[in-house]
Amino acid sequence: MAGARGERGPGPAAGEPQPQPQQPDACRVFPERPAQGKPPQGGLLSRFFPSDQKCQLMLLKTLETNPYVKLLLDAMEHSGCAVNRERHFSCEDCSGNVSGGFDASTSQIVLCQNNIRNQAHMSRVVTHELIHAFDHCRAHVDWFTNVRHLACSEVRAANLSGDCSLVNEIFRLHFGLKQHHQTCVRDRAILSILAVRNISKEVARKAVDEVFESCFNDHEPFGRIPHNKTYARYAHRDFQNRDRYYSNI
């Protein structure tokens, strides 16, 4: 699973930075996930009394109302990767402090229902993971063997999802103002990489440094860094207007 913290399978992208070893430990983080290639398990009772009902309800609200997510869903559909809630999202219990992840091997976003605190957190995790999914859809991202590719997607996800907003950093007791956003993006990208790759912090930092200039300035599909919902709505408006835009410049 590629992406922000919350990894499963051979190379997830993690949703919330948390160091994780490679596949065997990723399996421990996502105990409900089967080993790669095996079908997920589930009893008859779970079909009638889903333990993930709260997670599913929050997810549904996010998909229907959050402007970051609505833009990402439109952009993915435009790129040929229409997102289906039942197919592409899975609410599961995860070990540790992981919030979610993107599994490129199954094209599925995992939401760690035991670690997602509230609706706002759900929206941010879904945004983060959809950015990984968007990258997977539009580019040949080598999640599993190219740490620079993983670093790039993690930089983008930390930059564009609201992970590094001033408010979120203050809640983490990380106080800084001038260009602190970039420091946060670098740090969280490194942590996300370490969560899914058994590499040294120095190697992860080097990968982030090499790709940072390019990937920090890659704002697709937003066209800007969406600092809050107003920016996300403006970005969505611009995306919906793109035909008129490109035909008149």
Add this chain to the structure above:
Amino acid sequence: MADGGDWRPPRPCEAYRAEWELCRSAGHFLHHYYVHGERPACEQWRRDLASCRAWEERRSAGAQRSLCESERARVEAARKHALVWAPRQSPPADWQLPLPQEEKDQ
């Protein structure tokens, strides 16, 4: 750039006004400083808004040129960084395939 009578501003004039207002807001100053460490530059949005209105009022050719140049510069600025990965020509083939459990059920 589309020529002749089919051309219209790349964005509605209201969009230029909204971007200029957002750029000038205290909130945006804070966000921009937090990200870039400097104050934002909003003058180009004001010029684009003026050009848009000039074109709407009197179909000014100069305003059309100015708007096109401004927007092309924005597009160029967004594309100037080399990509880390190769873009796809088509989406992943397995994006919509059923999960292994679904295949087993079928």
